[in-house]
Amino acid sequence: MTFRLGRPTMRTTRRGFLGGTTAGLAMTGPVVSARGRPNTVPIRKIATEEAFATPALAKAWLEIAxxxxxxxxxxxxxxxxxxDNPRPGSNQDRFRRQLLDLDGERLADMDQAGVDVQVLSVTIPGVQMFEPAAASAFAIATNDHLAAAISRHPRRFAGLACFAPHDPIRATLEMERAVNRLGLNGFIVNSHTGDLYLDDPRFAPILEAAQALDRPIYLHPRAPSNGMAAPFRDYSMGGSIWGFGVEAGTHAVRLILSGVFDRYPRLRIVLGHMGEALPFWMWRLDHMAARRARDGRMKPLALAPSEYFRRNFAVTTSGFESPDLLDLVLKSAGNENVMWAVDYPYESSHDAVAFIEGVSLTGAQRASIFHRNAERLFRLK
Incomplete structure (x- = not known):
């Protein structure tokens, strides 16, 4: 499939702020006041994995449940x-309320924590649980809902578009519309679709479109697919405690080992949660991939897995506040590929800010993680 791009139509309104009125926030060092005393300019903070839902999706998900x-x-x-009418005052009640809110409470939380911009994406499981036609219709409506929220608050929000991977032709049309007409900044895929992963050849038009549009796909976890779900059903292992990361990490490794990045060398994938454990596994992935290529069990790749990781992936800090993990991620992904995130509303904006402000980093590293890498990757300048 040859993918032709249209002319973007909505960039000026949404991005004029990002390149102009807040340019000073990108400064990270001291400046001198009119009275000659040094002042510290606050560093700009762009949170890159921030969830929302729509009432229509919430109703449809609940019907499935x-x-x-x-x-x-x-x-x-x-x-x-x-x-489903959670107990008032519970975490579930707060999650429901904050996921559906794209105005008052969310903006107040951002202000209190010092978050300048949220890059919004639909929460799991997105539209991928529905049949293809319904999923495509939900994707269009959800992206319109997101674009409307951004238009109300262009200085505070950017957004990632969802689409229905199991309807690849409609998906590519929606991807093009989302970037060129709605002005959105990338894409969100909630891991597997119908127990399939993006390395499956039927999804090739989607990968081609993402590369042609030059926008990243945020590969977000969901509960393990039915093919690997059984061991996760006990002990509440299917969610964020373990299953989410295993699912998304498995998806990412499939993309690497399948040769997807040899076919689409400019494709960019974003992994949350400090890389879904891939930084820890990177030496062994390199070691075993080379061994399997030598003995014929795997098709040789053009690069080592670690080289694809640095070239084709970016990593966010969402939901992880460990200095040791951040150090490992910076070494494996490279400083230019690490972005800050909160994972709002599931995690605390205040704690996520305090983590990056308090960890041992150079000024340039902190600025890159807090905003510069996101500005470049998601075209926020």
Whole structure:
């Protein structure tokens, strides 16, 4: 499929702020006041994995949770049932309220924590649980909902578009519309679709479109696919405690080992949660991939897995506040490929800010993580 791009139409309104009125916030060192005393200019903070939902999606997810609770491991993780009249004052009640809010409470939380911009993306499981036609319709409506929120608050929000991977032709049309007409900044895929992963050849038009549009795909976790779900059903292992990261990390390794990045060398994938454990595994991935290529068990790749990781991936800090992990991620991904995130509303904006402000980094590293890498990758300048 040859993918032709249209002319972007909505960049000036949404990005004029980012390149102009807040340019001073990109400064990270002291400046001199009119009275000759040094002042510290606050560093700009762009949070890159911030979830939202729409009332229509919440209603449809809840219907699945009530009528077919065994359809997906997403149901017992509780992510769908938070919309089912949760107990007032509970975390689930707060999640429901804050996911649906794209105005007052969310902006107040950002202001209190010092977050300048949220890059919004639809929460798991997105549109991918629905049949292809319904999923495509939900994607269009959800992206319109997102674009409307950004238009109300262009200085505070950017956004990642969802689409229905199991309808690849409609997906590529929606990807082009999202970038060129709605002015969105990339794409969100909530891991597997129908127990398939993006290395499957039927998804090739989607990868081609993302490369042609020069926008990244944020590969976000969801509960493990049915093919690997059984061991995760006990002990609440299917969600963020373990299953989410295993699922997304497995998806990313499939992309690397399948040769996807040899076919699409400019494709960019974003992984949250400090890289979904890939930085820890990188030496062994290199070691075993080389061994399997030598003995014929795997098709040789043009690069080592670690080289694809630095070239084709970016990593966000969402939901992880460990200095040791951040140091490992910076070494494996490279400083230019690490972005800050909160994972709002599931994690605390205040704590996420305090983590990067308090960890031992150079001024240039802190600025890159807080805003510069996001500005470049998501075209926020």
């Amino acid at each position: 009530r009528t077919d609770p065994k359809a997906s491991l997403d149901v017992p993780t509780g992510i769908l049932s938070i919309f």
